[in-house]
Amino acid sequence: MKSWDTIIIGAGIIGLSLAIELRKAGMSVLVIEKGEPGREASWAAGGMLADFGLEIPAPLQALARASARMYPEFVHELEDESGLKIDLRSEGTLFFPDSKQDHALQESHPLPASLAKLEPAFRASDRLPLYVQERCVDPRHLTAAAIAAARHRGIDFSSGDPARAIEIRDGKAAVVRTDRTQFAAAIVVNCAGAWAGQIRPHAFPTRPVKGQMLCVAMPEKDLVSHVVRSSDVYLIPRSDGRLVIGATQEEAGFDKQTVPETLQKLRKAALDLIPKLADARILEAWAGLRPGTPDKLPILGETATPGYFVATGHFRDGILLAPITGRIMRQVITGQQPEFDLNAFAAERFRT
Numbered sequence: 001m002k003s004w005d006t007i008i009i010g011a012g013i014i015g016l017s018l019a020i021e022l023r024k025a026g027m028s029v030l031v032i033e034k035g036e037p038g039r040e041a042s043w044a045a046g047g048m049l050a051d052f053g054l055e056i057p058a059p060l061q062a063l064a065r066a067s068a069r070m071y072p073e074f075v076h077e078l079e080d081e082s083g084l085k086i087d088l089r090s091e092g093t094l095f096f097p098d099s100k101q102d103h104a105l106q107e108s109h110p111l112p113a114s115l116a117k118l119e120p121a122f123r124a125s126d127r128l129p130l131y132v133q134e135r136c137v138d139p140r141h142l143t144a145a146a147i148a149a150a151r152h153r154g155i156d157f158s159s160g161d162p163a164r165a166i167e168i169r170d171g172k173a174a175v176v177r178t179d180r181t182q183f184a185a186a187i188v189v190n191c192a193g194a195w196a197g198q199i200r201p202h203a204f205p206t207r208p209v210k211g212q213m214l215c216v217a218m219p220e221k222d223l224v225s226h227v228v229r230s231s232d233v234y235l236i237p238r239s240d241g242r243l244v245i246g247a248t249q250e251e252a253g254f255d256k257q258t259v260p261e262t263l264q265k266l267r268k269a270a271l272d273l274i275p276k277l278a279d280a281r282i283l284e285a286w287a288g289l290r291p292g293t294p295d296k297l298p299i300l301g302e303t304a305t306p307g308y309f310v311a312t313g314h315f316r317d318g319i320l321l322a323p324i325t326g327r328i329m330r331q332v333i334t335g336q337q338p339e340f341d342l343n344a345f346a347a348e349r350f351r352t
């Protein structure tokens, strides 16, 4: 049986960023993917790097801020190693908070110019957004570059064959059994996203939270230049003139079908903000499965089985959290003190 220092299950952005970190630390790494690398949640995401406090659960805020700070370097390194370009934008976000209670926030996050100047295509309204200095990234560019960078660094991949179980020998993780074969490693990390709970022996309580989105071609390339976030819809411009409009949050099991009426609602909410989008051609619609957990926090760190680790459950923020997750999981796995307290994210919290 072939063996590696580490096996990572799941070639989404979390598994990939950790694989690269561990390879940099000198380990041999195999990534096992049930389908095609990078084609699940990490492909479906919008790519907002939304570290602004309101929507991130409190225990996650320090990690979110640290990860947002790491992004320019993270992207730069992946571009360098893959030879691929990643669309990372720093124009900032216009954020429409839900209620009037956010008056104080308005003062602490003023618009740098009038709304008419920042986004001339906006429908005139008496609601003013906050300005937040968040970046956004094209997640498909990001995962494609991470896959290429991983290959370039000599990380091995097994694709199209799901991991089913971790075999434990002498009380430690030793072998990963797939449908077709088995691979050996002293360290195994479950990064299987919404499917993480399906691999034996531990049933992590992850579940899929479906998100439908669509993408249009802006009638003028820079019709929208900021990310726009409101309670009904968000808009994420790409530098090539596409605009991503998202997203639903649905409990629909592992279903990834799009529903025309639902997409119409998202499009209508976008038109309410930017009437000129009525002329925008729809390029694509899709749905993806966010890895959700009961308390909306990720599951990070060791498990009850020595040698078996987990990094999943990043829900709505896995693109944002990929760089910091790779780094802190590398620290845990190589026996260093992680730079953040990971107690709130321990797999143990779900053991009854």
Ligand SMILES: Cc1cc2nc3c(=O)[nH]c(=O)nc-3n(C[C@H](O)[C@H](O)[C@H](O)COP(=O)(O)OP(=O)(O)OC[C@H]3O[C@@H](n4cnc5c(N)ncnc54)[C@H](O)[C@@H]3O)c2cc1C
Pocket: 009, 010, 011, 012, 013, 014, 015, 032, 033, 034, 035, 036, 037, 038, 039, 040, 041, 042, 043, 044, 045, 046, 047, 048, 049, 050, 161, 162, 163, 164, 191, 192, 193, 194, 195, 196, 198, 199, 210, 211, 212, 213, 246, 247, 287, 288, 289, 290, 291, 311, 312, 313, 314, 315, 316, 317, 318, 319, 320, 321
């Ligand atoms: C519509 C939508 C919009 C989003 N927008 C944003 C956003 O703006 N910003 C942000 O930060 N995040 C966003 N997210 C969340 C983000 O996409 C996820 O948190 C992140 O991609 C999770 O990464 P992952 O690697 O854990 O999961 P995934 O990308 O799903 O990767 C898990 C991988 O594991 C593989 N796998 C599963 N089971 C097995 C098995 N048994 N054996 C082998 N392989 C297996 C899967 O095939 C998959 O490739 C969004 C998600 C969705 C769906």
